[in-house]
Amino acid sequence: MKELLQNVYKRKSVRRYNGQKLSQEELAAVEEYLHQLKPLVPIHLEFQIVPCSETNCKLNAEYCLLVYSEEGNLWLTNVGYMLEQWDLYLASLGIGVCWYGMGKVEEERQCDLVYAIMLAFGKCDADQFRNGDYDFNRKDVDDIWSGATDVRIGEIARLAPSAVNSQPWRVEQVDNKFNVYRQKGNVPLLSSQLYKRWNKVDVGIFLCFVDIALESNGYTFNRTLGTDTDKGRRVLVATYELN
Ligand SMILES: Cc1cc2nc3c(=O)[nH]c(=O)nc-3n(C[C@H](O)[C@H](O)[C@H](O)COP(=O)(O)O)c2cc1C
Structure with a gap:
C-alpha cells in the first residue's frame, strides 16, 4: 500500500x-x-x-x-x-x-x-489534481487523533476523503496501540439512512489512509476489527497494535 x-x-x-x-x-x-x-x-x-x-x-x-x-x-x-x-x-x-x-x-x-x-x-x-499537502479542507490531527505518538501518521490519515467531507473518524491512542472509531455526526441535509451508509464507507477509506501512513513510515502492525453496529454515537471499528 x-x-x-x-x-x-x-x-x-x-x-x-x-x-x-x-x-x-x-x-x-x-x-x-x-x-x-x-x-x-x-x-x-x-x-x-x-x-x-x-x-x-x-x-x-x-x-x-x-x-x-x-x-x-x-x-x-x-x-x-x-x-x-x-x-x-x-x-x-x-x-x-x-x-x-x-x-x-x-x-x-x-x-x-x-x-x-x-x-x-x-x-x-x-x-x-492537487500538487501537494495544501489545498485540503480537513480537520487538524489534534481534532481527530488523541494521544498521538507519531503525528506523521495522523498527518497523512487526516487527508482521507469522506462523503460531504464529514470526516466521521476519531482515534484514541495509548502508547503503541490505537482505536479507530466511526463517529455519528449531524448532517442535516442528508437522510440519516444514507448518512449511516456513507459513514461506513468513509471509515474504510480512512483505514486505507492509516495503513498507507503506517506502511510508508516503516511500521508493521496487528489490526483487530470491530463491528458494524448502528448503536451508540461512537462505534469501535478497528484496534491497531504497532510492533
Ligand atoms: C462515500 C462518499 C460519497 C460521496 N458522494 C459524493 C456525491 O454523491 N457527489 C459528489 O459530488 N461528491 C461526493 N463525494 C466526494 C466528497 O464530497 C469529497 O470526497 C470530499 O468533499 C473531500 O474532497 P476531496 O475528495 O476533493 O478531497 C463522496 C465521497 C465519499 C467518500
Missing part, C-alpha cells in the same frame, strides 16, 4: 472531465487493478464499468464503476477500504475519479450481491 502514498497528495474529487476518451490500454489497466485491491475483510465484490450517461450520475465523466458486494460485518467499510486504493491508483494514471454516493441503480440486488456505491471516472485536465 505504501506505493500509493504519493497519490494521497494528488487525488481530489474530480467533477470536471474534459470529454476525452480513455484508451483501451488505460481502461485495461483500470480494470486490472480492481483485481489487485487488498481487502479489509474476506468479502466477495464484483464490479461493472458502465457509461456514466447510463446512470443517474450528474457528472460528465466517461464511465461509472458500480460496486456490488456480499453483505457481512463491515462490508461497506471494506468497500471504502478497497475502492480508495483504486481511487488513488487512478490518480497516478492522471484519471479523475469521484465517489458518487448519490448514485442509484435499478437493480439493487444481483444474486447474492448488493449494490454498494458508484464511482465516476474519466479523463480530466492536470489542474483537477
